Amino acid sequence: MVSSKTAATTASCAKRSKEQRLSKADRSSYFARREAAKVLQCVLQGDAKRRAVGSIKSLVYSPSVRNKKATFALVCQTLKHLSIIKDVLDSARILNAKWKRQEGLMYIITYDILFGQEISSYGDAEKFLLLQKDAIQLALARLLVRKKVKRVEDLMALYQIPDVSKPRFVRVNTLKLDVESAFHELGKQNMVQKDDMVPDLLILPPGSDLHDHPLVRNGSVFMQGKASSMVAVALGPEPGWEVLDACSAPGNKTVHLAALMKGKGKIIACELDNERVKRLEDTVRLSGAANIEVLHGDFLNLNPMDPSYSKVRAILLDPSCSGSGTTAERLDHLLPSYAAGDATDVAGTERLNKLAAFQKKALEHALSFPAVEKVVYSTCSIHQIENEDVIKSVLPLAASHGFQLATPFPHWPRRGLPVFEGSEHLLRTDPVEDKEGFFVALFVRKSIARSLEQPIETRKNKKVKSAKRNVTMNYNKSVMPFPFTRLSKLLLHSHLRLQTCKKLNMST
Structure with missing residues (x-):
């Protein structure tokens, strides 16, 4: 038993x-x-x-x-x-x-x-x-x-909500992988095209599932929309520059800046929220960027006159916004606030006014850094109050600091709403045409634009000549200075005539 x-x-x-x-x-x-x-x-x-x-x-x-x-x-x-x-x-x-x-x-x-x-x-x-x-x-x-x-x-x-079909955009992290290799690897399972405006962006069919793809998991590529990828390119930082990303998290634009700078120079990535700082740090680690310093703090509390920021030459400002241009992409239509009617309320007064007030304050602060040559302001909003109205409100201050509007991606067809003179230099993407609504404004220091107009004969040596020619070529590819395009020709010719007269007087 x-x-x-x-x-x-x-x-x-x-x-x-x-x-x-x-x-x-x-x-x-x-x-x-x-x-x-x-x-x-x-x-x-x-x-x-x-x-x-x-x-x-x-x-x-x-x-x-x-x-x-x-x-x-x-x-x-x-x-x-x-x-x-x-x-x-x-x-x-x-x-x-x-x-x-x-x-x-x-x-x-x-x-x-x-x-x-x-x-x-x-x-x-x-x-x-x-x-x-x-x-x-x-x-x-x-x-x-x-x-x-x-x-x-x-x-x-x-409660059924229709799905939004849009292409899958993938930005290649050139710190880890070149575009051709990524194109070849992703092409093994998907049809892949290269984007015609953003050099490191690839386009896959809608619904392409890359959740567990090795290139996504190891940070060789980032799933990032086209409009979002245009922002860092519009700023156009050069290798060796010091750049400030004012509102960084979750960090996709930050690590894109690092890739454009080829991992050289320094990026100060500022973020206030504790949880968003963790998300930013995860993104930075995944990207492999070694030139990013995460700063846990409020961008508005940074002192532009602090020697720590005396070498900052460019600022990317992508502040908190309504997100009205990317509700479908972000799946915001699934959130309780959207279901409760706040999605239409977002266009309403109180919240948008608060957002716009913060956005204006942040942009004014960015324009006050003395060594800065370029400032990009971007939102994922379709609302004029967060976009054109913010830019219009800071134009007098921008001019007093020596800034002017420039045109990012001149061949892009959709520009700013015609609510003030110069709004055609702003960039918009359309939620219907482009499947996401974005806004980009680029400010450039006037002294930088003027330096591009000086004739080659006045440059001191071959090194300076070569560097400025490269700056001019790169600048003209992505932006058009405003309003110097016609004046530059007159200045150039008058300068050459003056130089010629001086030489003739000396020879006689």
Whole structure:
């Protein structure tokens, strides 16, 4: 006979064996839900404060997230059903204070119970909600009656949001990989084209899945939109320069600056928010850029006269904005604030006025750094109050500091709204035509523009001659100075005539 002790031991071993058989798939799902819950919690907190740490995509692409594809899908699906999930949980009244503090995880698990995959009771949160499964399903049935629909599919259709189809843009991180190699590698699985305006940008078909691609995971390429990639190119920093990125996180533009500078010189990446600093540092590490110094602080508190910034020659200012031009790209249409009607409210007065006031203050501050030669101001907004109105308001101050507007990407067809003289030098992208709405303004120090007009004969030596010729060539490719294009010819010819007269007098 088998003793009771032996029987108990056998039963215990059998239980452990069963748990081990189930554990591989269950543990995988367990950790996937935790990763998704962490991203969702961050997104919801940022949305509630109207200050996001990053977009859904940028948070999912963080190096800390292992299963990016599953996490992205679970976060997006939970957000799409969030209004239903909240109604169900509120109606069921099953969440105590402990579980309410983990709302992200509660939403993720509830989504799986109602609409997703079958889950096991692996994990305390899963055990708790599975015990309440009948109450959750009853609350859903009541919601169907209240919304006057018969099927879950009909209920889901009430909250269905159409997907936005746009090409997948990929910026090659030339600090790690050249464009041709990236083109060849990505071309093994996708149709790839080179962008005609941004040299290191590649275009893939809509829906191209690169979540777990080795080049994305090791930082050789960054998934970055075309308009966003145009900003650093518009600033055009040269290798060896010292550059200040005023509002850096999540850091895509920052590391693009580093690539354009070939890893030489110095970039001061300023960011105020604690969580966004962490995201910025992750991006910098992933890029491999060694010339970026992350500064945890408020850009507005930096003293332009501090010797620490006496060599800063260019500033990229991409301040907090409404994000109205990239709601589809950022998946903002899935957020509670959008569903509650704040998306239309964003165009309204109070929030936009506050944003515009901050944007103006930040731009004025950027223009006050004495050694700065170029300042780029950009937003992902479609609103005039954040774009043309901000630029118009700072023009007198800019002129007093010796700045003038220049034209980034002269061949780009969409320019600023015609609300002031010179607005044609501003750049806009269109949410419909270009699938994202961006705005870019470039200020250039007048003395720099004038230096480009001096004839070669006045330059002191071959080194200076060569350097200035390169500056002129590079400058003319990306920007057109304003309003010196006609005057420069007159100055050039008058100078040459003066030099000729002097030589004739000396010879006689």
